[in-house]
Amino acid sequence: MSKQTNDNGSASVKTGGIKMMKVAPYIFTAPFVIYFLAFFVYPITETFWTSLCQQVGFAPPKYAGLANYKLLIDDYFVMAVQNSALYTFFTCLILVPLPLFLAVLLDSKYVVKPEIFKSALFIPALTSVVMAGLFFRYAFSSNEAALMNSVIGFFGIPAQGWLEKRVTTWIVLIVFCVWKWLGVNIVYYLSALQTIPKDLYEAATIDGANAWQRFTFITVPCVKPTIIYVLTISIYGGFSMFAEAFTLFNSARTPGDIGATIVSYIYAQGFNRNNFGIASAAGISLLAGVLIINIIQLSITDPVGKNDE
């Protein structure tokens, strides 16, 4: 094809090329569009419809208006929403700046054997959540000699029943999450740092910029798309957190619902109680909430990049 247009002279190269250039992006993006219709639009529509129906088990659904949404607002759901929101807030607070700082350290010439540390820091992400859940459950065991209790005992703090109280449960979950995702975010930042031309730093050093100035005026603007990416996945990951709490308690329900997240609420309603209508209503509410956050975030950070052009 390309050879043929070559032989036909420069005029047809141009028109043929431009035609191809117009069609090509649609072919490139077609897999997503097909996927989107089949595995996103269809299930979302189905969920929305189910949320308006009274349906228990696989019995035929009956239209019930907003009844499911009214049933939704109970203490358990409010607790789940609060838990998910706080969890997302604290994990973003830690998981956006800390890995950038560590990545910059790893990328500087001051760390001995950085390759070994990069691997070590990434290993938590490779470990399955089942294995990690096992560790955190028994490291934060209420036994006085268990790992975490002996660490805080060293500082004179009495032993805690970590997974019995709400505040300590969420401390465990946030530690769990930071432990698991720190290495992944470091890798995102590291691969972004590689794309910054080294002569930028040299020029800045010659101009008398100190380390902090080089960081704020070169590193941060250059890795800004990655910072946005990390923030984005941290928010979505935070709100959809489920597997961590599930493996920590080995159930979607926890004593007193202290470990409830929005998704564990959906799972418990849908799969443990077969309340598909309420589960779908909770799902649609979560969708609406995340959409609002997303719109706010899009307008602040502009990841589509309209302002760059």
Add this chain to the structure above:
Amino acid sequence: MTKKNLLLTILATSVIAVFAIIALMPFFFLFISSFKAGSEMIRNGLQFKFDFQNYNLANYALIKTERDGIYLKWYLNSIIIMIIQVGAGLFFSSLVGYGLAKYKFRGRNIIFILVLMVMMVPVEILILPLYKEINSFKMIDTYAGVVLPFIVPATGIFFFRQFCSGLPTEIMESGRIDGCSEFGIFFKLMMPIMLPAYGAMTILLAMGSWNSMVWPMIVLRTSEMQTLPIGLQSLLTPYGNNYDLLLSGAVMSVIPIMIIFLLNQKTFIAGMSAGSVKG
């Protein structure tokens, strides 16, 4: 000057080392525990106490003997699913991400916003309708049923799109002048400079596939078809020597994903300016 450098080196290395030790701690403690009866960990929690004379390999023998080696079947299932999911996921998400980053066309921003939408919707919301859909395709209890709803990963598209935005457009221009088709440009010129992104994405997709639990738990019904995380999770019942296999099985389950990580690590943190347009 050199004294200052030495001080900085010690400081920076020890900060990183502290985080690295914390990162490795769970792995270390579970590895140690896998040489002891599982019931001991359940009773006492994990402790800073090592009685090496009591350690044995009994838990590891269960890998082959327990229920005719069901653990090894889970292992194989996990590997097959991971290969399909990562291969297809890399191909599709790099294609779409590149298209979104490197062409200006009507609908580009809309498609990108749809990608963001898919990213932010937790899969768990869609599980019930997806289950009905996969059921109507007669794909329950098959590999295809596990893979199909996640074959075009939105996070991958986002990542490749961000990555490709930073690549020089001059390469595409020169490709066109040399008479390459648009697809030739992608496959022959752009793919090679996208290698660091492929390296990173291979690891991330492989991780997601290897450790995914909720969706496979719903699609894969029979014990013979299950993957490692579901199989291991199903051992979390306090009967028989389940906890013993759980410990050794959890330790063994890290090996393949670790190999993939170590193999790809060099490509994806390697310098990526090499080979692309300079100046």
